[in-house]
Amino acid sequence: MNKLVFATNNLYKVREVQALIPEHIKLLSLKDIGCFEDIPETKETIEGNAIQKTEFIKNKYGFDCFADDTGLEVNALNGAPGVYSARYAGPQRNATDNMNLLLNNLKPSDSRSAQFKTVIALSINNNISTFTGICEGKITKEKHGDEGFGYDPIFKPLNYNQTFAEMNLALKNKIGHRGKAVKQLVDFLNSLYQEY
Ligand code: IMP
DSSP states (O other): OEEEEEOOOOHHHHHHHHTTSOTTEEEEOTTTTTOOSOOOOOOSSHHHHHHHHHHHHHHHHOOOEEEEEEEEEEGGGTTOEETTGGGTTOTTOOHHHHHHHHHHHHTTOSOOEEEEEEEEEEEETTEEEEEEEEEEEEEOSSOOOSSSSTTGGGEEETTOSSOGGGSOHHHHHHHSHHHHHHHHHHHHHHHHHHTO
16 A cells, blocks of 8 residues: 655645545545644745645655645735735635635725636655646625635636535536546556556
C-alpha cells in the first residue's frame, strides 16, 4: 500500500480529496503522523504556500506528502482576497465574516466574476511537483446553501444555477478547482507507482 500524508486539518478538504483518491493509496492525516502544530503558510502566492506546507511536513516528519492551498480571486477586486482568502476579514479566519466582507466590498461593482484556484504541491521521493485547478464563476448577492465550507455559499460556478453550497460533494468535485487539481495528482501518482 502506498502511503501519503495529506497535510491539512480541514475535514471538508479531506472528504473532497478522499473521494477521488484510488484505493491503492492510503491517505494519512496529520494526526496519524503525530503532527499537532500549526503548519506555516506565510508566502505571498497560493503556490508558494502549498509548497511551504508540503516541505514543512517532509523536512520535519520525513513522510511523502501533499498539501493544497486555495484562494478566491475576484476580478473587480483585482484578484483579492486571493492568497489572503482565509484571513480576509481578520485573523479569526471566520467564513461568515469573510463572506460578509466580500459581499460588502462587491456592492458598488457591476462585475461579479471570480475564480477559485487550488494548487496542490506533492513532495515524493525528494521531488516537488505542483498541480493547479481553476473553477470560474460568479459571486452571488446573498448566501445560498449549507453544504461545503468557506466561501461555498456565495460562489456559483459558470453554467450552473446553484452555489457550491447547494451541490453535493460529487458535483463539486467534478467541476470544482480542488477536484481538477486532485485528478492531475492522481494521474501523476498512478504513473509514478506503475514504474515501481
Ligand atoms: P486554505 O487553502 O485552507 O488556506 O483556504 C483559504 C481560504 O479559502 C479559507 O478561507 C477557506 O475556507 C477558503 N476555501 C478553500 N477552499 C475552498 C472551497 O473549496 N470552497 C470555498 N472556500 C474555500
